[in-house]
Amino acid sequence: MWIVRLNMSDRSYKLEEVPERYKLLGGRGLTSTIICDEVDPQCHPLGPHNKVVFAPGIVTGTSSPTSARVSVGAKSPLTGGIKEANAGSGWAPAVAKMRIKAMIVEGAPEEAGKFWMVHLTWDGDQPQVEFLPADAYAGRDLYEVYPEIFERFGDKVQVAGIGVAGEYKYGNSGVVFNDMKQRPTRYSGRGGVGAVLGTKGLKFIVVDASGAPGVAIANETLFKEGAKKMRAALMEHAITKPKGGLNTYGTAILVNIINEAGGLPTRNFRTGRFESAAKIAGEAIFETNKKRMGKEIYNHNCSPGCIIQCSNTLYNEAGEEIVSCIEYESDWAFGADCGIDDLDAIGKMVYWCNAYGLDTIEAGVTIGVAMDSGVIPFGDVEGAINLLHEMGKGTPMGRILGGGAATTAKAFGNPRAPVVKGQAMPAYEPRAIKGIGVTYATSTMGADHTSGYTIAPEMLAVGGASDPLKNEKAKGELSQAFQKTTALIDSSGHCLFIAFAILDISSGFDGMIDEINGVLGTEMSGDEAVAMGAEIIRRERKFNEAAGFTNLDDRLPEFMKYEKLPPHNVVADIPDEVLDSVYGNL
Amino acid sequence: MDAITVDVWLYGPLAKYGGSDDAIFAQVAPALPEGSTLGALLAFLELPTEERGITFINGNLSAMPGLQPDLDQVLQEGDRIAIFHLKSMWPFQYRHEAAMTDAFRTAMTQREDQGLRSRYD
Structure with missing residues (x-):
């Protein structure tokens, strides 16, 4: 097992032994512990002393279901505190299979505005790293760039990266990972982790795990028993099973529920109910696709090995893809919170966030704050899309908005900033729930x-x-x-999302513990x-x-x-x- | 006997009980005799109670899949009633300390699991 340390000051790397105290950690436990051990809490998040840590989870890369998650840790430029942002992608198991426990990105290039990429491969005995220039990919739409990367490095690679939002060092920039169709859509979105990677001049980490040995499992029997219990729980539970709630309606299944509960933040948290919620909810997405495509379309997996498969795709009238995927939070942020009830427009806005490397929650809430401050009216679809383009272009207005909801509220003199510790609230009204x-x-x-x-x-x-x-x-x-x-x-x-199943079916929780014990x-x-x-x-x-x-x-x-x-x-x-x-x- | 009119929202596949062709939602405003219960509303809609899951009366949670202490609740003029299909969900972590009817709150507190589950059947 290794810790891969990437030094962006001189583009060098080290493979380090995993210290004893990190051996039982993974994912968030490991990213947060490394940040605590190595990053001065008082450093500037965009300065040279911050670091970005990537860590797959303990069972990631094994045959355990729904476990392809990666944690990205840093000191957050949005909150000024510690951050762990989590995503599901084939990138996570690829790294785990190379027996890399964590990747630490540190230092900063001397030349401002230069970008690099890392090509991580398996050399037969250990991982190896090559640094390559990435300036040709900078300043561009990720939907254009990702296919070029796959073409250059081959279909088997997995790609993590940042968009222009990270290059501009926005507080609402995420780190993006590819989905199953090599689109740039799976985000460790929150807290501006993309901006920290931007300060390191690191645009992409391309991982090719061909030939890698796979995750070491200390007790195969126990692990397999655990994975079996977990699989059984996920297959049985009404929310997580195939054609169950999440597989049919996606996470946007919550829109109508939270709206009826009076807890769907609407028009920058002015009310808890949106009169047009039903038009943008999971049920509407499913039925709209059915009408447009002439058949029922169940959701797909964001990453390999997932049973729940909750990621939707919205298609237009011509049967072409508008975007994948519209999560509950994104749907709400650009929908109810901005007073917008046009599903296709919401899909477009999610698309532009993916293209620019923006966190949909922070970006949507920020536009809601801008609307609440009189920049554009609530419900103004064209205006909202234009504001996203301002962020994508890095105009002065875009840079204010890119700072997030709290920054935008301050810039426009609005006390109604729905944030805690500087981070925008997601789609549940805390006054009602x-x-x-x-x-x-x-x-x-x-x-x-x-x-x-x-x-x-x-x-x-x-x-x-x-x-x-x-x-x-x-x-x-x-x-x-x-x-x-x-x-x-x-x-x-x-x-x-395994939580739904393992809470109701306790053998699923036992299964998770068995899996962890089995691997470790x-x-x-x-x-x-x-x-x-x-x-x-x-x-x-x-x-x-x-x-x-x-x-x-x-x-x-x-x-x-x-x-x-x-x-x-x-x-x-x-x-x-x-x-x-x-x-x-x- | 005086009549009351209630505002009924039927979501997903239940929209058919509101006369809708698609399974997105239906909003209907039936007139019922004064004193009608939620059970009577379901009978009027011809909606079998076992087909419904999460239910709200005026934004107060009144039923969950497999737990329906709301059938005898008397409806009032203008009440908003929202009824969800069984695939719909609302995990505990997103509903604890949300508004609920008195009958539902009582039913929850009587449960050994204290209402932490997402289904009760």
Whole structure:
């Protein structure tokens, strides 16, 4: 196993032995630990002392289902705190199969505006790295560039990279990975990790794992048993099984639900219900495709080996692809949050984000803030697309918007910035759905819907208390339990959507623990594995504290405390003590 | 007897019970006798209760797949009722501390799993 260290100051690399303390880590656990160990929390995120760390999960690259995830870590230029942004792509197993535990990108080229790419291959005994100039690909649409890269390096490669948003060093730039059809669509989107790679002058990491030995598995029998349990749970659960909820309607299945609950942030979080939600929801995407293509089209996998297969493609009237994929969050950000009910236009906007290397959530919320500030009216499709092009062109307006929702609100004198720690809130109104408000406020990542994704099934057995959800203290405990179990899944290499199945079918959770123990040769219990998740968050909190964050940053924006959100007419009223209790006892 | 009119949203495949040809959604405004329950509304729509999953009354969660403590709830003039198909989902982590009807809240607290699951059948 290796750590590959890429030094962008002199374009040299080192293969390092994996230190003992990293051996049981993967994914988010590893990226966050390396950032804590190697990056000064007070460094400027866009300066030479920040680093970008890539790490596949513990079981990534094995035959375990739905496990092709990669974590990208850095100090975030958007939040100023630690960041882990997660994506599913064939890139992740390719790296894992070369027995690379993590890749660390450090230093910065002396020549401003120069870009390089890395070609990572297997030389028979170990990985080898070649640095190549990449200026010819800079400043261009990723949909144009990706086919050129595949043509140059062959069909078997996997490509990670940045778009112009990363080159311009935007706070809303992501790191992109190819999907199954070699499109630049799978994003470690959040927190501006693309910008940090931009400061390193690293445009692409092209991985060719041909000949690589594959992931070392310490206990094959245990691993196989675990993977079998996981597969069975995913195949059985109504949400995750083939032709189940996610495979049919994609993640946008949530649009109508959250809208009816009064929690779909609409027109920059002015109300919790969008009158045209049904026109842009997962049901509409499925039926529109059916009408246009003359048949039912179920969703596809974003990465190899996934059972859930939740990625949709939207087709136009002529049967041509508009974009793949419209996730719930993207659908909402350009739809309800901007007051736009035109599905095809939403698809186009997702396309342009992929082309430019933008995070759809941050970009959509930013346009919503711009609309709320009077830059263009709500519902203005053409205006919204133009603003995306401003970002893509790097105009002065584009650079303000590229700074994200908080920067844009500040630039236009608008106190209604729906952010925590500088990161835009995703598609759940924390005033209406208060549980997620606790997670938004306290997550180490800024407002993030994936931070509290799941809970260990052990928590289900707690019982006893008459109604723990009414109990203020329990709210904090529950959010903490969500966050630490999520940190564990983010480290395992599994997609967070396994959470639905393993929460309801506890043998699935046991399967995940067996898989982890099987790969690592450990004998962790479920509780011990969750404790590992807690330790990861403890490290992240420590980094954020050293970067200057206090408990006062674990708060929802003030406007949500005095503006009542229709239709329930509720404000953010979670007591500060509850928010402080989330990590008070970690 | 006076009549009430309610605002009914039927999503996905359930749209057919609102007379819609596509399976996106249907919005209907049936007039029902005063005092009608949600169960009576379902009978009026000819929508078998086992075909529905997540249900809302005025934005308050009232039923989940396999857990329907709302059949006897008396409807009021102007109520917005939203009914989802069984493929629809709302994981606990995105619904805890969301608004729910009193009957649903009571049903949740009586469960040993405290309502953390996504299905109850």
